[in-house]
Amino acid sequence: xxxxxxxxxxxxxxxxxxxxxCRSPMAEFVMKYLxxxxxxxxxYQIDSAAVSTEEIGNDMYPPACRKLREKxxxxxxxxxxxxxxxxxxxxxxxxxxxxxxxxLLNYITGGDTQGKVSRLKEWAGENRDVADPWYTGDxxxxxxxxxxxxxxxxxxxxxx
Numbered sequence: 001x002x003x004x005x006x007x008x009x010x011x012x013x014x015x016x017x018x019x020x021x022c023r024s025p026m027a028e029f030v031m032k033y034l035x036x037x038x039x040x041x042x043x044y045q046i047d048s049a050a051v052s053t054e055e056i057g058n059d060m061y062p063p064a065c066r067k068l069r070e071k072x073x074x075x076x077x078x079x080x081x082x083x084x085x086x087x088x089x090x091x092x093x094x095x096x097x098x099x100x101x102x103x104l105l106n107y108i109t110g111g112d113t114q115g116k117v118s119r120l121k122e123w124a125g126e127n128r129d130v131a132d133p134w135y136t137g138d139x140x141x142x143x144x145x146x147x148x149x150x151x152x153x154x155x156x157x158x159x160x
Contacts, residue, residue: 011045015095023064034151096119098129120145120153121148130145
């Protein structure tokens with residue numbers, strides 16, 4: 001653990017998207033994979049949630065599963081859930097896929113009073129959203145954005 005420069009304190013990350021069936025679970029499993037590859041899985045608690053109620057209880061969208069399988073990223077069956085105000089208190093980082101997610105998250109939690117909320121692409125130095133493949137159909141572009149954001153987040157933690 002020390003060889004990677006990670007803090008011995010566990011970092012709790014919650015990835016958020018609209019329905020918790022495409023982008024946020026992709027980010028959850030990509031981050032878990034990257035942390036495992038870096039030998040620091042124990043330094044993180046990683047989960048994902050939705051800002052809406054539309055998909056609660058549903059598993060990850062099949063094209064998102066196919067993309068993760070194609071890239072060799074392990075994943076498991078899961079049920080979409082909505083973020084809560086308690087999640088805001090519990091997690092260290094609430095990482096959203098787009099500006100709309102932040103707006104809805106702030107409505108649910110009462111605002112980002114502790115500076116915990118960010119957009120995933122900001123970690124990679126880009127001021128833009130991760131496109132929603134539910135609408136674009138481009139799961140490859142979403143995967144690339146998720147991978148870049150998660151990789152940059154992990155690198156930022158290695159410097160601490």
